[in-house]
Amino acid sequence: MSATWTDIPYDAWRGTCAALHLYTQIAGKYKLARTPWLNHSWHATLYVSARGLTTSLIPDASGVEIEFDFLEHRVVGSAADGRKAHFALVPMSVAQFHANFLDLVAQLGGKPVFHGRPNEIPNPVPFQDDHAARPYDADAVSRFFQALVTVCCVLERFRTGYIGKVSPVHLFWGSFDLAVTRFSGRRAPLHPGGVPALPDEVTREAYSHEVSSAGFWPGGPATPFPAFYSYAYPSPDGFAKATALPAGAYFDDKLGEFILPYETVRTSNDPERALLAFLESTYQAAADLGGWDRAALECRGGEPLRPRPVDHH
Known part of the structure; x- marks a missing residue:
């Protein structure tokens, strides 16, 4: 597919980005409330679609799917019994979006009951009480969506080179990041918790096993x-001092992770190659320093119509 590395400066759509983050939390919390728990909270995430972000099928009523349509800028709900409903993404308050969303789910025959306060945000305001006016810059959202599609495809390609346990490429609405996670197969030490507005039991279940995780943020207070x-x-000993590629990647001591600005990738001669270099070099640092069994966990990257060869011993 043709790649579109759009320019998405955070300052230009900061308010819209913050609003969209909260809107995805509302949809994600509805999915969370109706879906059986899956390891590492994978049951609650959103997925990139050809039009925006989707919940995928939620086991509520006849079967419900919610999609953020970033081409026509609306939230679309579909039910397996044929019912559909939608409302426009326009400037509004979080409280208004919340009310619109509850009505949409009800129109689909679903049960719009879920936890009503944001997660992973300091001093969260309940959705129904957040009456501040929020912008909606449709052009900025369109650019973000095009970038999201391009990044998703690269993360999917990176994902194919691993035969061990690996997550889908999915969007965590708590921190509003698109992520893919590889697992060593070994249990991890108990996580200390302490994530703002997130129960420690959720964090500890998410990090129950050793991981190397990478992804993409559109921007936020921390970055x-x-x-x-x-x-x-x-984090294994020496990880912060490891060499990360390409030039421009660095370890952020405050965040405790490697960072590569999107702009560095976007303006490079080969953005996909630059991003893959970052993903591979940081994973290899985690795996080598952490003593992962790379020979047993890795495989050739996937290609269309080419099954992975299997050696018989």
């Missing part, structure tokens, strides 16, 4: 620019 990240849990 006020779009960036790729990579971290390991537990």
Whole structure:
């Protein structure tokens, strides 16, 4: 597919980005409330679609799917019995979006009951009480979506080179990042918790096993620019001093992870190659320093119509 590395400066759509983050939390919390728990909270995530972000099928009523349509800028709900409903993504308050969303789910025959306060945000305001006016910059959202599609495809390609346990490429609405996670297969030390507005039991279940995780943020208070990240849990000795590629990647001591600005990738001669270099070099640092059995966990990267060869011993 043709790649579109759009320019998405965070400052240009900061308010819209913050609003969209909260809107995805509302949809994600509905999915969370209706879906059986899956390891590492994978049951609650959103997925990149050809039009935006989707919940995928939620086991509520006849079967419900919610999609953020970033081409026509609306939230679309579909039910397996044929019912559909939608409302426009326009400037509004979080409280108004919340009310619209509850009505949409009800129109689909679903049960719009879920936890009503944001997660992973300091001093969270309940959705129904957040009446501040929020912008919606449709052009900025469209650019973000095009970048998200391009990044998703690269993360999917990176994912194919691993035969061990690996997550889907999915969007965590708590921190609003698109992520892919590789697992060593070994249990991890108990996570200390302490993530703002997130129960420690959720964090500890998410990090129950050793991981090397990488992904993409559009920007936020911790990194006020779009960036790729990579971290390991537990972080092995020497990880922060490891060499990360390409030039421009660095270890952020405050965040405890490697960072590569999106702009560095976007403006490089070969953005996909630059991003893959970051993903591979930081994973290899985590795996080598952590003593992972790389020979047993890795495989050739996937290609269309080419099954992975299997050796018989």
